[in-house]
Amino acid sequence: MSRNRWVGNQDREILRLAVPAFVALVSEPLMLLADSAIVGHLGTPQLAALGIAGTVLQTLVGLCIFLAYGTTSAVARRIGAGDHRGALAQGIDGLWLALLLGVVLAVAGVVFAPQAIGVFNPSPDVAEHALTYLRISYIGIPSMVLLLAATGVLRGLQDTKTPMVVAISANLANIVLNLLLVYGLNLGIAGSALGTVIAQTGAGVALVVVVVRGARRDGAKLKPDLPGILASAQMxxxxxxxxxxxxxxxxxxxxxxxxxxxxxxxxxxxxxxxxxxxxxxxxxxxxxxxxxxxxxxxxxxxxxxxxxxxxxxxxxxxxxxxxxxxxxxxxxxxxxxxxxxxxxxxxxxxxxxxxxxxxxxxxxxxxxxxxxxxxxxxxxxxxxxxxxxxxxxxxxxxxxxxxxxxxxxxxxxxxxxxxxxxxxxxxxxxxxxxxxxxxx
Known part of the structure; x- marks a missing residue:
């Protein structure tokens, strides 16, 4: 194979993975912008509360990004080695780790939400709205971290298109749900939190279903494997x-x-x-x-x-x-x-x-x-x-x-x-x- 053709193949591989990944990444800040635009019309205290609660949530989920990155690496290695079943088994271990971590973070988040908000020293009305948004949002933390882990599995399988499609669908659903719950049902900032939780939960479930179907098709284990989960955590x-x-x-x-x-x-x-x-x-x-x-x-x-x-x-x-x-x-x-x-x-x-x-x-x-x-x-x-x-x-x-x-x-x-x-x-x-x- 000539050098130009070899380089061309590399470029196509890079673009095949990078372009859908970029679209999926861009969808995340667009979701936040949509929430801000909808909540902003409720009033300044609600918008300020969203800023505080959003910062807390982004920091928490950002620390869990290893669930996507580490899983991508481990799954991709096994794919390269020709071990498709092992790759999906590795991915399932990552999903179980994400679920366990998500439940722990959700419980801790609900308990310590007032302290997390207090760090920013907001006014009482802003703090009340932020607490409402944060406690509802913590319900969706397990789905959010499962979404990260499932995205990592699919990236490792060299598939960035499926996460892109799910991300776009979740964003559209988030906008519709926020408008319906915030204004249609008059739930205020609580409706915004609930709409986002529903949209993110749907996205997480959709990607987990894709991974589980792949695991079943290849005969990979689905039950929790403690050594595998611990290995994923250590990695x-x-x-x-x-x-x-x-x-x-x-x-x-x-x-x-x-x-x-x-x-x-x-x-x-x-x-x-x-x-x-x-x-x-x-x-x-x-x-x-x-x-x-x-x-x-x-x-x-x-x-x-x-x-x-x-x-x-x-x-x-x-x-x-x-x-x-x-x-x-x-x-x-x-x-x-x-x-x-x-x-x-x-x-x-x-x-x-x-x-x-x-x-x-x-x-x-x-x-x-x-x-x-x-x-x-x-x-x-x-x-x-x-x-x-x-x-x-x-x-x-x-x-x-x-x-x-x-x-x-x-x-x-x-x-x-x-x-x-x-x-x-x-x-x-x-x-x-x-x-x-x-x-x-």
Whole structure:
């Protein structure tokens, strides 16, 4: 096979997985936007309450993302090794772990919901609405984490289209249910929470049914297997640490910018929202990297693993270039959408320059992160994350110590991304992560 044809096949594989993954990822913030638009018409206290409750829920579910990432890697390895039944058995173990974890989190969430809301020190009326929304939402936590695990199984099976279809369907159902329950039945913010729970539960059940049908078809076990569940939990622990380092870096960014004044905080909020949206495109390539890397290593094909890793690094780089150019090139169009304050506009434009410059390197970071997750190299990712965070803390705090600007803070935050890039590239250029076989 010629090199051009080989590269073309790789590109088609990447696109086949990345495009549906991107659509599914984009659907998540769109669901939040729909909820905000519907609840926003109930009043300011309700909208503020949704912001607090949403932050608590996103943080909780974000820490469970290992259920998707770890399962993708493990299932993809077995697919590469030709063990389809073992892949689905591995996926079923992940589903049982998700169910157990979801029940524990739901119970703990209901009990400690007042304390979680109290951290934000809201006014009494906002706290009451937030508590109502949060306690109803916790009912859907088991379905939410099951959705993550089932999505990971299907990605490992090289299927990102099914999660995409389910995500789109859930979003449409969420909008209809929210309008019906909030306004049609006059349930207020409780109706919004209930509508979202129903939509997410339906999505979780739909994907679990797909996985269970596949397991039955291949004769994979469906009953709980304690050693398998414990193995899934042990595999996911390093990814939890990795995720915690990312969340800590973002929380520190928010903490520092809060001390820089209202104008800086307003500009930062818009810039970070835009940055976060662009990461979805880069994260879609990382998801493809997880699935393809796991499959190649499971097949024992180190050469293909190296080749497709380098190809995906180019995809990450050029995707970052495109995102950066769009971020900067269109800023005069979208900045006025967010604010009429000239100071905020000026500060936001300056932040966007920094964010745009770093997008290409961020693209490589996301891809390599996905590659090493796909390789099951979670322990290294956890250690590298801690190292990057420890070095980033003084960078971020120095902005406060030396009375710096929010633009300087964004340079510091991208310093964190640079530290991640260095640790990831260092790992990629060595062979320790290239462990082949059906299991790592």
């Amino acid at each position: 996911g622990l390093p990814l939890v640490v990795r995720t915690l380092t990312l969340r800590a870096a973002i929380l520190l960014l928010t903490y520092v910018v809060t001390g820089l004044g209202t104008t800086s905080l307003a500009a930062h909020q818009v810039a970070f929202t835009l940055w976060n949206f662009l990461t979805l495109a880069l994260d879609a390539i990382a998801i493809a990297a997880q699935a393809l890397t796991g499959r190649a290593l499971g097949a024992g094909d180190v050469a293909s693993t190296r080749s497709i890793t380098r190809r995906m690094m180019w995809w990450g780089l050029w995707s970052g270039v495109v995102c950066g150019l769009m971020l900067w090139g269109l800023h005069s169009v979208y900045v006025p959408w967010f604010t009429t304050d000239p100071e905020v506009r000026h500060t936001l434009s300056a932040i966007i320059v920094v964010a745009a410059i770093w997008q290409p390197l961020n693209g490589v970071v996301f891809v390599l992160d996905g590659v090493l997750i796909g390789a099951g190299d979670g322990r290294y990712l956890a250690i590298a994350g801690v190292i990057a965070l420890v070095l980033y803390v003084p960078l971020a705090l120095s902005v406060l110590w030396f009375d710096g600007s929010v633009v300087a803070l964004w340079w510091a935050f991208n310093g964190f991304m640079l530290l991640r890039l260095i640790t990831l590239v260092t790992r990629e250029r060595r062979d320790a992560w290239l462990v082949t076989g059906a299991t790592r």
